[in-house]
Amino acid sequence: xxxxxxxxxxxxxxxxSAVVECLIRITNDKLSLQExxxxxxxxxxxxxxxxxxxxxxxxxxxxxxxxxxxAYREMAEEKMREIENxxxxxxxxxxxxxxxxxxSLKVGETSIIxxxxxxxxxxxxxxxxxxxxxxxxxxxxxxxxxxxxxxKWSDGILLG
Amino acid sequence: xxxxxxANYNLKVRLFAILRDVVGEGEITIAVPSGVxxxxxxxxxxxxxxxxxSFSNKFVTSVNCKVxxxxxxxxxxxEIALLPPVSGG
Numbered sequence: 001x002x003x004x005x006x007x008x009x010x011x012x013x014x015x016x017s018a019v020v021e022c023l024i025r026i027t028n029d030k031l032s033l034q035e036x037x038x039x040x041x042x043x044x045x046x047x048x049x050x051x052x053x054x055x056x057x058x059x060x061x062x063x064x065x066x067x068x069x070x071a072y073r074e075m076a077e078e079k080m081r082e083i084e085n086x087x088x089x090x091x092x093x094x095x096x097x098x099x100x101x102x103x104s105l106k107v108g109e110t111s112i113i114x115x116x117x118x119x120x121x122x123x124x125x126x127x128x129x130x131x132x133x134x135x136x137x138x139x140x141x142x143x144x145x146x147x148x149x150x151x152k153w154s155d156g157i158l159l160g
Numbered sequence: 161x162x163x164x165x166x167a168n169y170n171l172k173v174r175l176f177a178i179l180r181d182v183v184g185e186g187e188i189t190i191a192v193p194s195g196v197x198x199x200x201x202x203x204x205x206x207x208x209x210x211x212x213x214s215f216s217n218k219f220v221t222s223v224n225c226k227v228x229x230x231x232x233x234x235x236x237x238x239e240i241a242l243l244p245p246v247s248g249g
Contacts (some may be wrong), residue, residue: 053249069248071178072241075225076248100248112249132249139221140241141248142177153178156245159220159227 022084023097026141027073031101031110042094045117051132053112055105059145061152068151069102069111072140076100083134087116090130091123098131098143105141111143165194165236173205179219182211192234198223199230201240212242219244223239 013026023039033050040048053069054114097115104112118124134142137157144153170189178185180186186199190204198221206213223234234240 071248072174072176072225073220073221074239074241075241078225136249137246139174139248140243140246142244143247144177153181153244154247156247158218158245159222159243 019023020088020093021095022081022088023095024077024080024084025099025100026073026076026080027099027101028103029101030101031113033110033113034112036099036115038096039097040095040115040117042117044119045094046119047121048115048117049121049124049128051112051114052110052130053132055107055109055111057107059147059154061145061147061150063147064145065105066104066146067111068104068144068146070142070144071099071100071102074139076139079139080135083131083138086134087127087130091118091127092120093118093123093127096127096131098135100135100139102141104146120126168193169236171196171201171234171236171240173201174239176241177244179212179215179242179244182215183209197230197235198228198232198234201234202230205242215244 059066080098084098088096094118095117100112114128116124116127142153144151168191171192172186173190175183175186190201190208192201192204202221206216219242222243223232223238
């Protein structure tokens with residue numbers, strides 16, 4: 001199934017396999033779990049894992065009201081595509097989705113959703129974990145924690 | 161490396177997150193000679209924007225969306241960005 005291409009959506013097919021569908025998106029819009037679940041539908045997949053990252057009400061600098069996310073969009077999309085390609089060469093995956101929201105997000109809102117569908121649960125779990133761990137350390141996206149008292153960019157990991 | 165660049169030209173450099181906040185602009189322009197390296201460019205940036213000096217070991221430079229070493233030669237067609245430590249997810 002080829003997903004519907006909506007404004008702001010990048011549809012990419014991982015080159016190693018014609019079967020795997022990889023969807024990558026960076027968006028200012030609220031993330032829709034229902035939409036992502038439909039993107040992951042595949043009758044040959046017995047497992048679907050979803051990781052959602054939400055804005056916590058506290059951080060290193062105290063209580064958090066909201067988080068502002070910023071991306072170097074062109075490079076971020078390239079790195080996300082690279083990570084999804086790696087995942088689909090490591091595991092037998094049917095479909096992959098990585099969507100990151102940017103802009104100002106309030107407590108409880110979802111900043112990232114990663115979805116993996118595969119034949120069996122183990123590869124879906126492993127691939128999902130691999131993708132989120134690598135997105136956090138290799139993709140040029142930054143967050144600023146905003147509280148009543150201050151606005152501070154989070155400590156992060158220097159790209160290498 | 162031979163390029164078609166003029167002897168001197170203005171190079172645009174994109175800044176993100178805390179670096180953009182510190183400088184107050186998302187894009188700066190640096191005058192450089194042809195055949196300049198990433199290290200040379202970084203030195204020139206710190207001269208022009210001394211407020212970035214305290215971040216000199218807290219950013220990397222990307223050329224065309226790839227983090228590069230200091231001896232990489234830049235051309236006027238390259239897209240350059242300074243990237244502080246990432247914290248997405």
